[in-house]
Amino acid sequence: MIALLALILLQDPPTDAQTVERWVEHLASSDVExxxxxxxxxxxxxxxxxxxxxxxxxxxxxxxxxxxxxIRRRLASVERLKGFQIVQRALEKDSKxxxxxxxxxxxLETMVDSLKEHLPAEKLKELQ
Numbered sequence: 082m083i084a085l086l087a088l089i090l091l092q093d094p095p096t097d098a099q100t101v102e103r104w105v106e107h108l109a110s111s112d113v114e115x116x117x118x119x120x121x122x123x124x125x126x127x128x129x130x131x132x133x134x135x136x137x138x139x140x141x142x143x144x145x146x147x148x149x150x151x152i153r154r155r156l157a158s159v160e161r162l163k164g165f166q167i168v169q170r171a172l173e174k175d176s177k178x179x180x181x182x183x184x185x186x187x188x189l190e191t192m193v194d195s196l197k198e199h200l201p202a203e204k205l206k207e208l209q
Contacts, residue, residue: 098133101123101133104119104123105123105137105140105145105149107122108120108123108142108144108145109145119148120148120152123152124152124155124156128156128160128191130152130156131153134149135153138150138153160188160191160192163188164185164188164189167181167188171185
């Protein structure tokens, strides 16, 4: 499952916010195939799609809310996997820091931003 998700995310992600809106609405379809296709299409947006999907966690349709949360969970799993792959490259015998340090820094910034999104405001103030 993670391999399929990684393959989907390696493609160039679409960027149109209106496309995300359209696929989110397809998550409410009564047709199972339409809903599953919408999930796959939304996963293609990768990290960029996560921000666009966040607001849909408050969608009036409980089916859409549930699916959006699941898509965001999958996207977060892929982001964590990217970090592990960077660390694995760093630990290789002939590794050069210039090959992995920039990618690790970017990944860590992404993870910190993601954590900030989930922390209550008072906790964020304590950390600053």
